[in-house]
Amino acid sequence: MSRLKAIFPDSWQYILEVYRRFICPPGSAPVKEKLPLILLEIGVRFGERLSEYQTSGFVEIGCGMAIPSLTLAELGCSDVLAIDIDPKVVSLAESIKERVGCDFRIQCGDVFRDRPTLQKGQMLIAEKPASYKKNTLEVEYNISNWCKIEGHSFGIIPTFLGSDTPDSYSERCAKYEKKLRQVGFKVENKQGCEELPVRWIIAVK
Numbered sequence: 001m002s003r004l005k006a007i008f009p010d011s012w013q014y015i016l017e018v019y020r021r022f023i024c025p026p027g028s029a030p031v032k033e034k035l036p037l038i039l040l041e042i043g044v045r046f047g048e049r050l051s052e053y054q055t056s057g058f059v060e061i062g063c064g065m066a067i068p069s070l071t072l073a074e075l076g077c078s079d080v081l082a083i084d085i086d087p088k089v090v091s092l093a094e095s096i097k098e099r100v101g102c103d104f105r106i107q108c109g110d111v112f113r114d115r116p117t118l119q120k121g122q123m124l125i126a127e128k129p130a131s132y133k134k135n136t137l138e139v140e141y142n143i144s145n146w147c148k149i150e151g152h153s154f155g156i157i158p159t160f161l162g163s164d165t166p167d168s169y170s171e172r173c174a175k176y177e178k179k180l181r182q183v184g185f186k187v188e189n190k191q192g193c194e195e196l197p198v199r200w201i202i203a204v205k
Helices: 003-007 012-023 035-050 067-074 087-100 136-150 166-182
Strands: 057-061 080-084 105-108 122-127 153-157 186-191 199-204
Touching: 003 012, 003 035, 012 035, 012 067, 012 087, 035 067, 035 122, 035 153, 035 199, 057 067, 067 080, 067 087, 067 122, 080 087, 087 105, 122 136, 136 153, 136 166, 166 186, 166 199
Parallel strands: 057 080, 057 122, 080 105, 122 153
Antiparallel strands: 153 199, 186 199
8 A cells, every 4th residue: 555545545535636636737838647646645754754743843845745845744743844946836735735724834925035044953854956046056056065064964856857867866866875974974875666766865964
């Protein structure tokens, strides 16, 4: 059984339908039928794994549909905040939150202009981060550098770029892991599912 169905037995179909409309709006190019479910599954598994870490809270930036935050809250994690710059996607995330009935905060804001202040013990998380203002690799670097300088634990699913191959993507993740270990982080670098080569990196002090 998928983790999406296991964790959200009464609402997984609603979550999937909203998520499908989000990534496949009317008039957009069609995607493979199973892709929305696979992407959702990755976000849920990421959130489930993050919930096993001892933290005082989580801040998800560029949250989109906030699936990791939703999962963390559903699994009982307290003090979960999800932030995205797009008010439309924030509204969709709010609708899922209300349907599921779990407790976490969602904010609309630009985290690169008004960077949230993390409290001691909080973990910063980002699933496939992107920005309207910066290229994806710069976003990933900024998140990593921010946490390295300020000593915050963080979890990230680096974006699989159009120019990536499974090998080049894996090598990029390995470089992130190496640099984080060099400055004292303990790092988990793991593939998120069998169907796609995307990986998550969780770095803790």
